[in-house]
Amino acid sequence: MEALGRLIARNHRRVLVVALLGFLALSVYGITAFGKLSSGGQVDPKAPSTQAEQLVDDHFGGTQGLVVLVTAKAGTVDSPAVQAVGAKIAATLHGQPWVDNVTSYFTTHAPGLRSTDQRSALVLAHVQDEDGHKSGVDTLLKDLKADGGAAATVRSGGQTGADSALTTQIGKDLGIVSIVAVPITIVLLYFVFGGLLASLLPLGVAAIAIMGTFAELRLLAGFVSVSTYAIDLNIALGLGLAVDYGLLIVNRYREEVAHGHATEDALARTATSAGRTVLFSAVTVALALTALLVFPVYFLKSFAYAGIAVVFFAAVGALLVLPALLAAMGARVARRRRSFRRPRPARAADPGAPAVVGSRGWTRVTTAVTHRPLAFAAPILLALVVIGLPLLNVHFSTPDDRALPTSAAAHQVGDALRDRFAGNGNSALTAVTAKPAGSPAAPTPAQTREWAQYTARLSRLPGAEQVQGPGGTYRNGRPVHETGPALSWYHDGYVTWTVDNTLDATSGQAADLVHDIRDTPTPAHTSVLVGGRAADLVDQKHSIGSGLPWAAAIMVIASFVMLFLFTGSIWIPVKALVLNALTLFTITGAMIWVFQGGHLSGLLNFTPTATSTTIPPLLVVIAFALMMDYEVFLISRIKELHERGLANREAIVQGMARAGTIVTTAAALLSVTFFAFGLSRISFLQFFGIGTGLAVLLDAFVVRGILVPAAMKLAGERIWWAPAPLRRLYDRFGLREEDDTETRTPVSV
Numbered sequence: 001m002e003a004l005g006r007l008i009a010r011n012h013r014r015v016l017v018v019a020l021l022g023f024l025a026l027s028v029y030g031i032t033a034f035g036k037l038s039s040g041g042q043v044d045p046k047a048p049s050t051q052a053e054q055l056v057d058d059h060f061g062g063t064q065g066l067v068v069l070v071t072a073k074a075g076t077v078d079s080p081a082v083q084a085v086g087a088k089i090a091a092t093l094h095g096q097p098w099v100d101n102v103t104s105y106f107t108t109h110a111p112g113l114r115s116t117d118q119r120s121a122l123v124l125a126h127v128q129d130e131d132g133h134k135s136g137v138d139t140l141l142k143d144l145k146a147d148g149g150a151a152a153t154v155r156s157g158g159q160t161g162a163d164s165a166l167t168t169q170i171g172k173d174l175g176i177v178s179i180v181a182v183p184i185t186i187v188l189l190y191f192v193f194g195g196l197l198a199s200l201l202p203l204g205v206a207a208i209a210i211m212g213t214f215a216e217l218r219l220l221a222g223f224v225s226v227s228t229y230a231i232d233l234n235i236a237l238g239l240g241l242a243v244d245y246g247l248l249i250v251n252r253y254r255e256e257v258a259h260g261h262a263t264e265d266a267l268a269r270t271a272t273s274a275g276r277t278v279l280f281s282a283v284t285v286a287l288a289l290t291a292l293l294v295f296p297v298y299f300l301k302s303f304a305y306a307g308i309a310v311v312f313f314a315a316v317g318a319l320l321v322l323p324a325l326l327a328a329m330g331a332r333v334a335r336r337r338r339s340f341r342r343p344r345p346a347r348a349a350d351p352g353a354p355a356v357v358g359s360r361g362w363t364r365v366t367t368a369v370t371h372r373p374l375a376f377a378a379p380i381l382l383a384l385v386v387i388g389l390p391l392l393n394v395h396f397s398t399p400d401d402r403a404l405p406t407s408a409a410a411h412q413v414g415d416a417l418r419d420r421f422a423g424n425g426n427s428a429l430t431a432v433t434a435k436p437a438g439s440p441a442a443p444t445p446a447q448t449r450e451w452a453q454y455t456a457r458l459s460r461l462p463g464a465e466q467v468q469g470p471g472g473t474y475r476n477g478r479p480v481h482e483t484g485p486a487l488s489w490y491h492d493g494y495v496t497w498t499v500d501n502t503l504d505a506t507s508g509q510a511a512d513l514v515h516d517i518r519d520t521p522t523p524a525h526t527s528v529l530v531g532g533r534a535a536d537l538v539d540q541k542h543s544i545g546s547g548l549p550w551a552a553a554i555m556v557i558a559s560f561v562m563l564f565l566f567t568g569s570i571w572i573p574v575k576a577l578v579l580n581a582l583t584l585f586t587i588t589g590a591m592i593w594v595f596q597g598g599h600l601s602g603l604l605n606f607t608p609t610a611t612s613t614t615i616p617p618l619l620v621v622i623a624f625a626l627m628m629d630y631e632v633f634l635i636s637r638i639k640e641l642h643e644r645g646l647a648n649r650e651a652i653v654q655g656m657a658r659a660g661t662i663v664t665t666a667a668a669l670l671s672v673t674f675f676a677f678g679l680s681r682i683s684f685l686q687f688f689g690i691g692t693g694l695a696v697l698l699d700a701f702v703v704r705g706i707l708v709p710a711a712m713k714l715a716g717e718r719i720w721w722a723p724a725p726l727r728r729l730y731d732r733f734g735l736r737e738e739d740d741t742e743t744r745t746p747v748s749v
Helices: 002-010 014-034 046-057 080-094 131-146 158-193 196-220 230-258 263-294 298-329 360-371 373-393 409-420 446-460 508-519 535-568 573-594 614-641 648-679 683-720 723-731
Strands: 066-071 099-104 120-127 152-156 429-434 466-469 470-474 478-482 494-500 529-533
Touching: 002 014, 002 263, 014 158, 014 196, 014 298, 014 723, 046 429, 046 494, 046 535, 066 080, 066 158, 066 409, 080 099, 080 120, 080 131, 080 152, 120 466, 131 152, 131 158, 152 158, 152 409, 158 196, 158 230, 158 409, 158 573, 158 648, 196 230, 196 298, 196 409, 230 263, 230 298, 230 614, 230 648, 230 683, 263 298, 263 535, 263 614, 298 614, 360 648, 360 683, 373 573, 429 508, 446 466, 446 470, 446 478, 446 494, 478 683, 508 529, 508 535, 529 614, 535 573, 535 723, 573 614, 573 683, 614 648, 614 683
Parallel strands: none
Antiparallel strands: 066 120, 066 152, 099 120, 429 494, 429 529, 466 470, 466 494, 470 478
16 A cells, blocks of 8 residues: 555656546546436336236236326316316327326226216326336326316326336435535535645545446446436435545545655555555445345345445545645645644543543543443443334335325325225236136136136135126125126236225235235136235335345445454454444434334425335445444554554543544534435435434444443453454454554644
8 A cells, every 4th residue: 555655646647637537538428327227126026016017017008007187176077178188188198109008087987087076087007118218208297287277187196107206306306415415515624624625625536436436327227227316325425435535534644744754655654554444444335335236126236336336436536536636736735724623632541651642522532431431331322222112113115106295296196096086096906817828819718717716716805895807896706797808807818807905005904915815726727926016015025024134144244354354353343243233223213213103204394104115224234334434444543553552441542532533524524415315305315314314423423432432441452352263364364554653643633
């Protein structure tokens, strides 16, 4: 690392020219990523429910994901004026080559398509390849809204309408982040670095990280599905890590300059110490983020794609470009222009020990904590456990229109379906069976009787209101009326049923109905696939649950190995993992209390719903990775001082005095970006953004600031212990700084 620092210092102009050209190339290519990313991605493509929906798309006209709600401004939907509106909407839909399977109340007059108050009616349609027709869908929804005229109000919803609204809202949210988070970060950086020029350095690293990741996402989108939500993590994490790494590099560089070293020597020594820490931290964070790759849903995989890339480019910017900028600017950034506090020697924790140089505040706090560790740690641990208890009552769901604000048309359509339509299909389940190859083009009479018997069996299941399929519509095992044309439920050997029910799709009763349908004996030589919201949730819980042990194993093993190689101790990794787990339990429980319980819903403007299955794992992995970032920052300083001969307690106190302010400042700046997503109008992004921001602050100020010193003091010198075989392994492969016994004077951060 020292050689790298000297090489950059001597060739900083060449490095900056290459970096600028690379940045421009990445920007030109990466900016096209926005049109290549996909919405959705929260279902397992191999799940039975997904396969059922694909069969419906391929053989039965497709799932009618577009729901158009027509509401009469006066009278009922059966008035001639509203009937004309309905006919116009159907014509608009039929006029799109990528829209099919249109079903309209105004054509069929089916009772289930009219609201109980007769003021609203539905037009349903299937949109082919929604991601491939994004602009067309947006234009279509605007045209449908205009079709209402003076007679009716037209709103579009369903899964298609919700996806379109979510994609549009993400663009608005990114604007909010840019308007709110970036200016606040610049102002805070100005006071942190003591000058405008120095405060812009981390933003340069952030630009490299963000545009580099956009380029990576654009490249991957040509081969795999990448979720548009990855953009949010790219911006938040890119800005946050750039600040983290920038603080560490610039602060250490200033320390070296303050100690009398010339620019080249200062950069070389910075690369050896802070640069090594940044590199190690980046590897640790990236390894933790790979845990998201084990989940089968590309929504979570996309965050891994973005997270790993943004860590890589942030590290490249901090280790290569930032030192070149420091070399080019020289004395203009080597010292603070103004400082609201100057580091002054503080009284040491133990008599006879050298005076502590660094933050007087953290010196006092850490001295008190290490003097009475149990008195400080016990009440905090109890409080963290209590705050996290709502996690034990978590109730999962798949995201729907209620993730949008109540002012969104898709949300309003969803509320109307839930409140004013009987048997509206919002909770309906679809069963699909396939016969062996060689099935006739049309069903035989014997097959029809066999399928009718199966329809009757399904209608007797607990929770099933009625079942539509071969033989007609059945309730409680008895036919209600005859079926429509045979080919409406039979095609190429595939047979489909619709199981109507009034159950909440997130309830245990709905899950039981899904399992009962799957367990009901089918006619010979066939198997059944079940689709619908309840089936999606059952399969998604299984998919996410199956991936959790593997994700946890990756995070635990990778973090343990990396921290062991960094410290030579087995107890430092154990301590980090236990405290991280406690923090994640606390924060996830708190977010469940807020977003599932509905607390603060008025302030944050969201609709309380069950918790999305994908958001807690996402929050846990991202927050865990950032916690490991701060663990490395802090432990690197404590270990450095301990290896210079300081006793364990003095190393803790002086390490916190020197690194505590950097860790808490970096956490505060990082949290600004994540908290900005609390202004989002998408509730699960609020859950993720606020949860991650709180996790970062809790970890930096409470866990690293109090619990880590308390735990290390209680463990004593044993905290650095490892068994003899592992100690020999560390002696051979461990990561160490070069021996440097100089005492540096920290500069104000």
